[in-house]
Amino acid sequence: MKSRSCLLCVVVVFAGWLSGCSTKGDGHLHYGPIDESARRPAGLTGENLFMPMDLATPTDRRLGSGAPGPAYWQQRVDYDIDCRVDTENDAISASERITYHNNSPHRLDYMWVQLEQNLFNPESLGAKSHAPGGILHGRLTFEGGDHVESITAGGRDLEYHVYDTLARVELPEPIEPGGTFEFEIAWGFEIPPYYRRMGVEEVEDGKIFELAQWFPQVCNYDDVHGWNTLPYLGRGEFYTNYGTYNVNITVPATYTVTATGLLQNESEVLTPTVRDRLAEAMASDEPVWIVSPDEVGDASLRPRTDGEMTWRFRAEDVRTFAFAASDAFQWDACKADVTDRDGSVRAVRVQSLYPKEAEAWSADHEDGGSTRTVKHSIEFYSDFVYPYPYPVMTNVNGPEDGMEYPMIVYCAGRKNVRGMQGVTDHEVGHSWFPMIVNTDERRHVWMDEGFNTFINIYSRADLYGKPIDFERHKRQTIEVARSKNRQPIALPPDRMWNRWVGNLGYRKTAMGLVLLRELVLGHERFDTAFGEYVERWVFKSPQPDDFFRSMEDSAGMDLGWFWKEWFYGTGGVDFAVTDARLAEDGESGYVTLKNLGEVVLPVPYRVTYADGTTEDHRLPVEAWASVNTWRAVFDAKGREIAKVEIDPEGLIPDMNLRNNVWKR
Ligand SMILES: [Zn+2]
Known part of the structure; x- marks a missing residue:
């Protein structure tokens, strides 16, 4: 992850907003949340994505941490x-x-x-x-x-x-x-x-x-x-x-x-x-x-x-x-x-x-x-x-x-080497999900197919000595979001439209875990939490809420917004950059970011200055809690801004890439 340094910028944005130093309608450039009357990000049922998630009540069998409890049992x-x-x-x-x-x-x-x-x-x-x-x-x-x-x-x-x-x-x-x-x-x-x-x-x-x-x-x-x-x-x-x-x-x-x-x-x-x-x-x-x-x-x-x-x-x-x-x-x-x-x-x-x-x-x-x-x-x-x-x-x-x-x-696959390798790697990957972590495949296809498809992305990169490739996962995620027949990942596979089982149960789930690992949590925090989930549930049977709780508890981050929009929601992603300029102090830079879709995510963006230098920044997901337009600020050191590009590493399944680049 390259975009860690931007966290400081975020602090600046929030500090400015909370202390009221940003102004509105006074002729000065206003930064932070823009157009507070704009609609709020909503999940499938119209509720705000940042409402606390309604998870199953913890018990001594399944703990609030997402781990199996002292009273956990299973039949043999x-x-x-x-x-x-x-x-x-x-x-x-x-x-x-x-x-x-x-x-x-x-x-x-x-x-x-x-x-x-x-x-x-x-x-x-x-x-x-x-x-x-x-x-x-x-x-x-x-x-x-x-x-x-x-x-x-x-x-x-x-x-x-x-x-x-x-x-x-x-x-x-x-x-x-x-x-x-x-x-x-x-x-x-x-x-x-x-x-x-x-x-x-x-x-x-x-x-x-x-x-x-x-x-x-x-x-x-x-x-x-x-x-x-x-x-x-x-x-x-x-x-x-x-x-x-x-x-x-x-x-x-x-x-x-x-x-x-x-x-x-x-x-x-x-x-x-x-x-x-x-x-x-x-x-x-x-x-x-x-x-x-x-x-x-x-x-x-x-x-x-x-x-x-x-x-x-x-x-x-x-x-x-x-x-x-x-x-x-x-x-x-x-x-x-x-x-x-x-x-x-x-x-x-x-x-x-x-x-x-x-x-x-x-x-x-x-x-x-x-x-x-x-x-x-x-x-x-x-x-x-x-x-x-x-x-x-x-x-x-x-x-x-x-x-x-x-x-x-x-x-299957007899003549084509790549075909044989792809199927074999996938099926062998199932040894972990669901043979070792024993989930309910008849209800929750994503907990085995999706998790397996996710680890397959890294296995293939290793097998072929190439960077991870999730273009197909991105494309299929977008395909469902654009369709008139949108369905959520959480639907049991036998109730899902036949064509969407691969798109949702496999690819969109894997795409979601790639986003968590590469964008939301970073490798260290994700790997610790995902590894902890596996360790806790080896030869046991977790339910979806156990996974959600375990990831949040181990990573130390509230991810309710993500579980809701990604696994229970059907929305598509569309972030846009509409403006960038130097502030009146001649030092700070502003960039106006919009969320035109129904899904919230942290937004990584790359600023290219007129002198050819570049910097990576990031707007945290919290910025989208109440509004859909945000003017983010960063220290431009007085350099003229030539270009701003959202998601330069291509992590986000954005439905409209035409509004992802701003150029002077
Ligand atoms: Zn499979």
């Missing part, structure tokens, strides 16, 4: 799943034992379970309410959905009622605070052809299955909403509990399976050669072939090729579980170095599994290679946000465009 759910993939008929048959830990101080009389596969029934809420171009791509002909065979506990059938993607399960007896409840579900479904998040694809060497949103999962019961029962409509992703997963996946012996977690039976499903190569990869900074392009389908790299094999995975402290299986995978891996908080360095396995069609992914690609990208992302975000806590990260290329799960991501 463990899953033991057996599933079989019918690769001929593209179907899953499975059973699970769910162990529910009631860590709440409440007695639970019933339970809600997600049956997300029901989205793929053509009569589902999601199928009926989503526009073409949405999650289902307008394809409503596939007759999918969960076939629940039984829900039982202790050998007894439990009564349950299915409502679209939800099932209400009646409990045989209440689960007391601190109690646990075990029950079993048996189910199956036909795997949808490609929609989003999962599907099947035929490639030259075989088939690729990507599974997600595939098992009945208990809804999150929390202290804010009780049971979170927003249905799965396709766009809103997850809000689930952490737990331990033991998942056994049975596939034909010619298939390779990769999944959330660590493989528990390597000696059964991998040959000694493959295991040796994996060990070699854990000592290498460059990708090592585990299954090279020439070895796809090679029987000598398999314990056997007839019948079926069961791959056993275990994952701890994850919020869901996904897996991919194929007989067409090439496979390469290396290590990423993660420095933990105690300074010790830990090797994480980073790997990619992809068909030969994915040329940009190849470990042999000159300037590509998926695993190199994964390694960069894991190392960069571990340093920039929080040490990656898991032992592995896998990138899979198959039918899905781009989707994140714990320790595994699905990314």
Whole structure:
């Protein structure tokens, strides 16, 4: 940040205003607030943006500082799943034992379970309410959905009622605070052809299955909403509990399976050669072939090729579980170095599994290679946000465009290196938001997509060795503000206009955090506060108000005006400079700044003097509390002013750049 020196000027402005030395209508030039009858900056509901923000009342669970309190609790759910993939008929048959830990101080009389596969029934809420171009791509002909065979506990059938993607399960007896409840579900479904998040694809060497949103999962019961029962409509992703997963996946012996977690039976499903190569990869900074392009389908790299094999995975402290299986995978891996908080360095396995069609992914690609990208992302975000806590990260290329799960991501893009890098970096970035900071994605898309898109800006700058680039974020922020169909970031994603999910949930949110870091708070204050937010909520579930409170408390700045206008408001930004001149004392300079938009921000401006020298100044946001025109003063040392430019570094998504420069 270059414009720190201007704070002194601000003090001068305020001192002058408060002491009444500025005059009006007396022929002298007046500085400070101009035209006090002008409208005040207003938020969405017409209230003044500087009104104290109405946040949720703090409790012992969620403190006024934005930190989790001594009484914070969250539920825990463990899953033991057996599933079989019918690769001929593209179907899953499975059973699970769910162990529910009631860590709440409440007695639970019933339970809600997600049956997300029901989205793929053509009569589902999601199928009926989503526009073409949405999650289902307008394809409503596939007759999918969960076939629940039984829900039982202790050998007894439990009564349950299915409502679209939800099932209400009646409990045989209440689960007391601190109690646990075990029950079993048996189910199956036909795997949808490609929609989003999962599907099947035929490639030259075989088939690729990507599974997600595939098992009945208990809804999150929390202290804010009780049971979170927003249905799965396709766009809103997850809000689930952490737990331990033991998942056994049975596939034909010619298939390779990769999944959330660590493989528990390597000696059964991998040959000694493959295991040796994996060990070699854990000592290498460059990708090592585990299954090279020439070895796809090679029987000598398999314990056997007839019948079926069961791959056993275990994952701890994850919020869901996904897996991919194929007989067409090439496979390469290396290590990423993660420095933990105690300074010790830990090797994480980073790997990619992809068909030969994915040329940009190849470990042999000159300037590509998926695993190199994964390694960069894991190392960069571990340093920039929080040490990656898991032992592995896998990138899979198959039918899905781009989707994140714990320790595994699905990314598309096969020929274009930049495309592959962009999607991969984004999906791996989700390991931090929402896999580590577990937010309610079904309500607050911005807390995961937006935060992730924000950190992606810095990761890409680092990857390519270039300055941060947020032009697209700026452009998309402006596009919504200019539209007749303006909506706020805070809208749940399934209620948002399809086209705006990217603009608002991803780009405008990221743009807002860039403004906070680069303009409002500065790097030091922002990084401390944002880091504190992450530290406080690692493996916990913050709500929006916890984020707002935590940022203000840690940065030591009232940002209510910003949260209101940026996350709940729909206004656009338009600052203008209309005049600049030397004052009568022949020493001071004046510049007249106007806020013609609906959003307030500090306004950085650069003064160029006739002698060619330049100075950066800044009008603080407080100047806009009551008026929309301000004449700011600075020490020009008697130099003639040749030019004044608002926002010379191009940080602000200003809708009208034509009024941002004043020239003599
Ligand atoms: Zn994303």
